[in-house]
Amino acid sequence: MWPDRRLCELFSIEHPIVQAPMAGSATPELAxxxxxxxxxxxxxxxxxxxxxxxxxxxxxxxATNRPFNLNFFVHDAPQTxxxxxxxxxxRLQPWYDALGLGPVPTALPALAPxxxxxxLALMLALRPAVVSFHFGVPDAxxxxxxxxxxxxxxSTATTxxxxxxxxxxxxxxxxxxxxxxxxxxxxxxxxGPDEGVGTFALVPQVVDAVRLPVIAAxxxxxxxxxxxxxxxxxxxxxxxxxxxxCPEAATDAARRAMLRRANDTDTTVTDAFSGRVAxxxxxxxxxxxxxxxxxxxxxxxxxxxxxxxxxxxRDDVASFHLxxxxxxxxxxxxxxxxxxxxxxxxxxxxxxLSGGPASSARKLAP
Amino acid sequence: MWPDRRLCELFSIEHPIVQAPMAGSATPELAxxxxxxxxxxxxxxxxxxxxxxxxxxxxxxxATNRPFNLNFFVHDAPQTxxxxxxxxxxRLQPWYDALGLGPVPTALPALAPxxxxxxLALMLALRPAVVSFHFGVPDAxxxxxxxxxxxxxxSTATTxxxxxxxxxxxxxxxxxxxxxxxxxxxxxxxxGPDEGVGTFALVPQVVDAVRLPVIAAxxxxxxxxxxxxxxxxxxxxxxxxxxxxCPEAATDAARRAMLRRANDTDTTVTDAFSGRVAxxxxxxxxxxxxxxxxxxxxxxxxxxxxxxxxxxxRDDVASFHLxxxxxxxxxxxxxxxxxxxxxxxxxxxxxxLSGGPASSARKLAP
Numbered sequence: 001m002w003p004d005r006r007l008c009e010l011f012s013i014e015h016p017i018v019q020a021p022m023a024g025s026a027t028p029e030l031a032x033x034x035x036x037x038x039x040x041x042x043x044x045x046x047x048x049x050x051x052x053x054x055x056x057x058x059x060x061x062x063a064t065n066r067p068f069n070l071n072f073f074v075h076d077a078p079q080t081x082x083x084x085x086x087x088x089x090x091r092l093q094p095w096y097d098a099l100g101l102g103p104v105p106t107a108l109p110a111l112a113p114x115x116x117x118x119x120l121a122l123m124l125a126l127r128p129a130v131v132s133f134h135f136g137v138p139d140a141x142x143x144x145x146x147x148x149x150x151x152x153x154x155s156t157a158t159t160x161x162x163x164x165x166x167x168x169x170x171x172x173x174x175x176x177x178x179x180x181x182x183x184x185x186x187x188x189x190x191x192g193p194d195e196g197v198g199t200f201a202l203v204p205q206v207v208d209a210v211r212l213p214v215i216a217a218x219x220x221x222x223x224x225x226x227x228x229x230x231x232x233x234x235x236x237x238x239x240x241x242x243x244x245x246c247p248e249a250a251t252d253a254a255r256r257a258m259l260r261r262a263n264d265t266d267t268t269v270t271d272a273f274s275g276r277v278a279x280x281x282x283x284x285x286x287x288x289x290x291x292x293x294x295x296x297x298x299x300x301x302x303x304x305x306x307x308x309x310x311x312x313x314r315d316d317v318a319s320f321h322l323x324x325x326x327x328x329x330x331x332x333x334x335x336x337x338x339x340x341x342x343x344x345x346x347x348x349x350x351x352x353l354s355g356g357p358a359s360s361a362r363k364l365a366p
Numbered sequence: 367m368w369p370d371r372r373l374c375e376l377f378s379i380e381h382p383i384v385q386a387p388m389a390g391s392a393t394p395e396l397a398x399x400x401x402x403x404x405x406x407x408x409x410x411x412x413x414x415x416x417x418x419x420x421x422x423x424x425x426x427x428x429a430t431n432r433p434f435n436l437n438f439f440v441h442d443a444p445q446t447x448x449x450x451x452x453x454x455x456x457r458l459q460p461w462y463d464a465l466g467l468g469p470v471p472t473a474l475p476a477l478a479p480x481x482x483x484x485x486l487a488l489m490l491a492l493r494p495a496v497v498s499f500h501f502g503v504p505d506a507x508x509x510x511x512x513x514x515x516x517x518x519x520x521s522t523a524t525t526x527x528x529x530x531x532x533x534x535x536x537x538x539x540x541x542x543x544x545x546x547x548x549x550x551x552x553x554x555x556x557x558g559p560d561e562g563v564g565t566f567a568l569v570p571q572v573v574d575a576v577r578l579p580v581i582a583a584x585x586x587x588x589x590x591x592x593x594x595x596x597x598x599x600x601x602x603x604x605x606x607x608x609x610x611x612c613p614e615a616a617t618d619a620a621r622r623a624m625l626r627r628a629n630d631t632d633t634t635v636t637d638a639f640s641g642r643v644a645x646x647x648x649x650x651x652x653x654x655x656x657x658x659x660x661x662x663x664x665x666x667x668x669x670x671x672x673x674x675x676x677x678x679x680r681d682d683v684a685s686f687h688l689x690x691x692x693x694x695x696x697x698x699x700x701x702x703x704x705x706x707x708x709x710x711x712x713x714x715x716x717x718x719l720s721g722g723p724a725s726s727a728r729k730l731a732p
Contacts, residue, residue, distance in 0.1 A: 003719055160630050160694070179545050180564035194560035194656070197630045198546035200585030200594065201691035205630050208695075219566030228566065228594035231715050264526050264563045264571050290560070293657050325567035328526070329574075349597050353369055354720025 001347050006213040007236040010152065010172060011130060012067055014038030015343055016236025017226065018175075018215055019243050019335070021071030021132060022183060023047055025322075028056045030248035032063035033335035038343075042069040042132065046114065050122050057126045067129030069154075073114035074136045078275070078298025080108050088297050092305055095285055099312045108301040115142065124149050132156075135276075136188040137169045144170075154215070156186030159197060163206040163214075173213045175238050176206040180219030182241045182267065182324030184278040190299070193269040193277050193290050200232070207233035221329030223345020227353065241324040242342075246335045255321050262327035273310070273320045275302035285309065285318035367713050372579040373602040376518065376538060377496060378433055380404030381709055382602025383592065384541075384581055385609050385701070387437030387498060388549060389413055391688075394422045396614035398429035399701035404709075408435040408498065412480065416488050423492050433495030435520075439480035440502045444641070444664025446474050454663055458671055461651055465678045474667040481508065490515050498522075501642075502554040503535045510536075520581070522552030525563060529572040529580075539579045541604050542572040546585030548607045548633065548690030550644040556665070559635040559643050559656050566598070573599035587695030589711020593719065596712075607690040608708075612701045621687050628693035639676070639686045641668035651675065651684035 002008060007016035019026065019034040023044025031041030041060070045053045053070070060068050089104040096104050115138045123131055124145060131146060133155040146153055147170065156175040157163035165188065166174050177186050178199025185196060199218040207214050213235035220229055220237050229237045244251050245259050258266075258281065271277045272289035276299045280286065296302055309318045331338060368374060373382035385392065385400040389410025397407030407426070411419045419436070426434050455470040462470050481504045489497055490511060497512060499521040512519055513536065522541040523529035531554065532540050543552050544565025551562060565584040573580050579601035586595055586603050595603045610617050611625050624632075624647065637643045638655035642665045646652065662668055675684045697704060 178564055178566060179562075180567040194635060195631075196545075197691050198544055198564035198585050199566040200544060200564065200591060201546040201587070201630055204587065204590050205692065205694050219564050221567070222570065224570050224598050225566060227719065228597035231594035231597050231719055232590050264567055265561075269560060291659050293659075325563050326571070328571050350719050353593065353597055353716050 001343075001350065003350075004213075004230060004235045007173065007215065010213065011040055013040050015339065016215075017339065017342060018042060018069070018236065018238040020183070020217065020238050020240030021045075021069065022240050022244070022249075022322075023071070025244055025250050027248055027250050028059040028063070030243060030246055030335055031068050032060045033246075033248050034243070034339060035060070035064040035066040035068050037336040037339035039339050040067065040069055040130065042071055044071045045119075046071070046073045050118060053122060054126065057128065069130035069132050070123065070126070070128045071132045071134065072119055074133045074138050074155075075114040075299055077113045078111050078301045080297040080301050084295045085297055087294055088302070088305060091289065091292065091294070092309070095309055095318065099309065099314060099317065101308050101312060105304050105308070108297055108304050111298070111300055120145065123151065127151060130154060132175070134184065134186045137166060137171065140169070156217070157206060158185055158187045158202070160202075160205050160209045162188050163210050167210045167212050171212065173215055173235070174206065174210060175215045175217050176202050176234070178202045178216070178218030180325040181217050182279045182327070183322040184274065184276055185269070187277070191277055192293070193271060195277075196269065199229075203229060203232040203234050219324060219326045221326030223342050223347070224349050225326065226342060226346040227349035231353075239342075241327045242330055242338065243335060244323060245330045245332050246338060248335050254315075256332075258321060259323065259327055259330050260332070262323065262330065264325055264328055266327065267323060267325060271296055273302065273306045275299040278320075278322055279324060281315075281319050281321040281323070283315065283317060283319045367709075367716065369716075370579075370596060370601045373539065373581065376579065377406055379406050381705065382581075383705065383708060384408060384435070384602065384604040386549075386583065386604050386606030387411075387435065388606050388610070388615075389437070391610055391616050393614055393616050394425040394429070396609060396612055396701055397434050398426045399612075399614050400609070400705060401426070401430040401432040401434050403702040403705035405705050406433065406435055406496065408437055410437045411485075412437070412439045416484060419488060420492065423494065435496035435498050436489065436492070436494045437498045437500065438485055440499045440504055440521075441480040441665055443479045444477050444667045446663040446667050450661045451663055453660055454668070454671060457655065457658065457660070458675070461675055461684065465675065465680060465683065467674050467678060471670050471674070474663055474670050477664070477666055486511065489517065493517060496520060498541070500550065500552045503532060503537065506535070522583070523572060524551055524553045524568070526568075526571050526575045528554050529576050533576045533578050537578065539581055539601070540572065540576060541581045541583050542568050542600070544568045544582075544584030546691040547583050548645045548693070549688040550640065550642055551635065553643070557643055558659070559637060561643075562635065565595075569595060569598040569600050585690060585692045587692030589708050589713070590715050591692065592708060592712040593715035597719075607693050608696055608704065609701060610689060611696045611698050612704060614701050620681075622698075624687060625689065625693055625696050626698070628689065628696065630691055630694055632693065633689060633691060637662055639668065639672045641665040644686075644688055645690060647681075647685050647687040647689070649681065649683060649685045
């Protein structure tokens with residue numbers, strides 16, 4: 001049924017649907033269920049120890065004999081100058097005070113680069129079928145080593161220029177991530193909260209600019225979205241938010257409840273929590289921080305200042321629940337059932353476009 | 367060829383493609399050429415005198431016997447308190463100084479509401495087939511009068527909640543305007559520059575929320591985009607930026623040149639020029655104003671302060687060139703040729719989706 005089979009052939013998968021790696025929310029259970037249902041399951045490994053990655057890969061290999069994708073962030077070791085830290089501490093102190101959290105931490109952790117030598121060696125040892133990157137690509141030597149090991153590589157572009165850079169760097173496919181997407185935007189540089197090209201404009205312009213297969217991401221919530229992405233020239237899609245409601249995802253009960261009542265305007269793009277912009281549910285803290293638009297501590301070092309605020313559990317003050325603008329389309333279904341439904345809905349949408357019965361194009365009942 | 371013919375039947379048009387009214391850029395020549403080619407031509411009448419609207423309608427009726435659309439803004443008479451004016455003047459003075467423009471004006475014009483009694487009477491006299499609104503809808507009496515005169519009404523929603531409000535108010539169709547769209551965002555309230563739902567997420571959620579036909583807008587640049595909008599459940603599309611390159615549009619030579627080299631990241635959403643957010647080409651003035659996020663004078667009153675800055679012709683300082691994120695897909699073609707090409711491209715995209723030859727889905731040569 002797929003009019004473009006490039007991703008199916010490249011990845012040896014049945015359906016060109018990639019489950020987004022969603023560090024902290026995707027699980028080996030989720031990824032392997034997606035793989036077994038014919039999609040590409042992914043696991044965000046950035047925050048995991050090498051032992052945990054090894055164990056997760058082993059768990060996935062026990063659960064499926066199909067290819068899967070391990071995901072890493074690509075960035076230099078974050079740095080924060082003392083003046084920026086002092087400014088951020090001063091801005092956060094009133095929020096700490098309001099929640100009785102005491103003084104804002106005075107020190108930030110020293111963090112390694114995102115995709116470092118240890119993670120490279122781990123991937124060369126584990127040899128997953130696919131490794132995907134966020135925030136750019138590692139250096140040419142690392143890319144050559146991974147490709148030499150037969151690993152397929154993909155990375156994210158949020159602009160046409162970034163897509164060209166990914167093609168030049170030797171990626172095998174490109175994720176075109178639009179404004180609608182939940183979670184961290186994969187921009188290759190640190191951007192502001194109002195920068196972002198919508199999926200509708202981004203995908204065809206990336207398709208025209210590169211020869212590689214393009215995986216559309218951002219705002220795709222059901223089979224109508226998959227059919228639309230293919231119409232724009234994408235070879236397939238990456239969907240994250242849709243899988244957050246699956247029982248296999250590490251989504252807590254409060255977030256599942258939020259997803260059930262989610263709407264199109266719940267979220268905003270904010271760098272207030274991690275130091276880089278991500279689409280997350282609105283909260284007064286994020287809105288105040290974004291209004292000020294002052295320099296922030298380095299990516300992920302910022303978590304040392306915001307984690308205590310989030311740990312207070314006061315969503316009415318600060319929350320970092322990451323999901324996209326199409327969360328209102330989510331369904332509570334196990335991953336295999338969701339993937340089956342997405343494929344059926346896509347078939348219905350494609351048939352309708354080709355002059356089949358002029359249905360109202362509404363959602364199928366699950 | 368159209369799988370959804372609701373707009374064709376509602377408007378008595380051949381192709382469900384609406385040319386956006388684009389006040390100041392659309393012309394009677396452009397609109398009537400689109401009508402004659404089988405689409406819905408539109409003219410933004412907000413800044414025109416009643417005599418000018420009458421003359422334009424007469425010109426269109428001489429050029430085409432097909433239905434056309436006249437567009438108006440809907441907002442209360444703008445108000446600016448003295449403190450806000452003082453703040454805006456202080457912020458603009460350095461920019462005036464840099465360009466040698468003297469003091470920032472001290473007074474703002476008194477402006478009428480957008481769709482006032484005079485404009486209502488004019489529409490009831492002229493009876494265009496369609497009247498469209500931006501920024502909401504007029505009151506129930508005006509709507510009843512227009513509908514009683516046999517005029518079809520459409521308005522713009524930028525969120526699902528706005529779409530529901532438009533349906534409840536009695537509109538005949540709803541434009542779902544995504545983040546990608548050029549020009550003023552049609553939000554029913556004054557919003558910030560980082561608010562906006564992408565077309566990909568907005569359209570299916572609006573389609574699910576209302577019974578009316580939905581016209582997708584924002585980021586649609588060619589037939590791939592039209593096919594994608596239909597896949598998402600839209601009954602048709604509204605395209606503005608694509609028509610700015612037509613010789614019939616009132617686009618000056620400098621802007622035509624910019625459109626020829628446009629890319630996906632040229633634009634930003636800013637309220638710095640008019641007092642309400644619009645997608646326009648980036649400029650240092652807009653970026654500085656948006657960083658500050660301070661209250662601005664009322665909608666369009668703000669032009670009294672920014673027009674002298676724009677009249678200086680220094681695009682490297684301040685420019686208010688309105689276009690969308692898909693401007694990179696523009697083609698220099700007369701309106702009739704563009705509409706024909708869009709229909710052909712849509713047919714190709716639809717055929718490809720239904721298992722036709724697996725083309726690369728790239729643009730047809732014009």
